[in-house]
Amino acid sequence: MRHAVMKLSLPKPSLFHFLVEGRSLFELGATGLAMPSLRKAPSGDGHPVMVLPGFLASDLSTKVLRSFLKGKGYQSSGWGLGRNLGNHIVGGQQIISDKLINQVLRMSIEHDAPVSLVGWSLGGILAREVARIIPDCVRQVITLGSPFNGPHGASPIAAKIFDLINGDLTKSNAQAMQQMLLAPPVPNSAIYSRSDGVAHWQACINNDDEHQQSENIEVRGSHIGLGHNSQVLWIIANRLAQARNQWLPYQA
Template sequence: MSDGSSDWNGTAGHEPGWMSRLGELRIFGELGALAPALPALLSAPRGDGHAVLVLPGILTGDESTFVIRRYLEELGYAAHPWKQGHNWGPSRELHEKLRLRLRELHERYGRRISIVGWSLGGIFARELAREFPFAVRQVITLGSPFGSDIAIDEDAGPEAIAQRRTPPPVPCTSIYSKSDGIVSWEACRELPSPETENIEISATHMGMGFNPLVLWAIADRLAQPEGEWSPFDRSGWHGFVYG
């Protein structure tokens, strides 16, 4: 499509305009909503307490995923940081370190690991799951533009970019916002398959790591029994706040 809009073939979509970028100032409202929402968030479904690896977005590090990890720990999960410093973008060295991090956790717990990735971290998460599906239980991405033309290593060409748009062979949930002021929301949507889904929320890109609706959706998805994945249930109040 020549106008850059999205379709199910993975077209990247429109980049956010300046109004959308200004909308990222709503992050302060998301911060303010977190504390009042905590009692409800702590009533979220609890799973089997398996390990979850949380990957940060570009230019950020483990400090940015602290709220996600602390919340998951309160729900009984073994939540782990990536321990790679700040995310300065893709490199072969980083890719190898993430392989080793996943292997370490997989061997420590003797079971598959869920991965939550924010923005570029979500792209890394999907590629780890593609390479090591036996070690990954499910992937949850937050505003991750895996449908864009961004290269994730030095020698990525058109074939690698096309492959990245194809979901890895594990359950994948994309949480995205049409008011994202940093990345194209169209590029954040999974292609339809029996084990993929897209959950639309109202959030800023920079606030997804502590937006109450995002946190609840993460908890809901992680609580599913291994091997019994099913799409997000939009009945009841979910239907009013999730797209």
């Protein structure tokens, strides 16, 4: 039986790392300088890629990443559902709203191919759950600083805002929280940073010990900068460029 280790007492991100999240602006500038090198990153086969934004963010926040992926030859798009307020996490067996599932189904049908999902923070949690529900329509999942091991590892400020909007899911939907610990039945890569000031890195890594196509990849940088971090962009290009059904773990 598949199982994952639940960590009820995950550490919180350090206050120092939270206070220096503003370094993401420097990371954006560094990525601009690194663009000549990033042009050498692996190109893709043109398959569809949907990028899901983090909590309180919209498609505007993923524009740099999506533009980079288009330059690598992918049919990249945002999720098209406005600001991510966490309202696409619903109760019961399904967990994810039909509206989000239909967005992925529509993209898969339009391109006649399974969709790769790249999810930033909360967007990565949603991407994993979509892949769990419609795995035939999802090629792979890549998460960026996504605390899918539970909200205990998120910064108190972010967790409080989420609870104010959506309620405490650990109490209202404990079954859903347990399910999230298991990796979805598709290739998945969890990208994390030990200096993440919003989600502690231990909350963002796979602990499912029986999934053969699951991996954790460490990078350096802030949480807010993960979507435009040059190291992250290169890794995403590498992961997406793999031939379908020929997934292999990342080699730095």
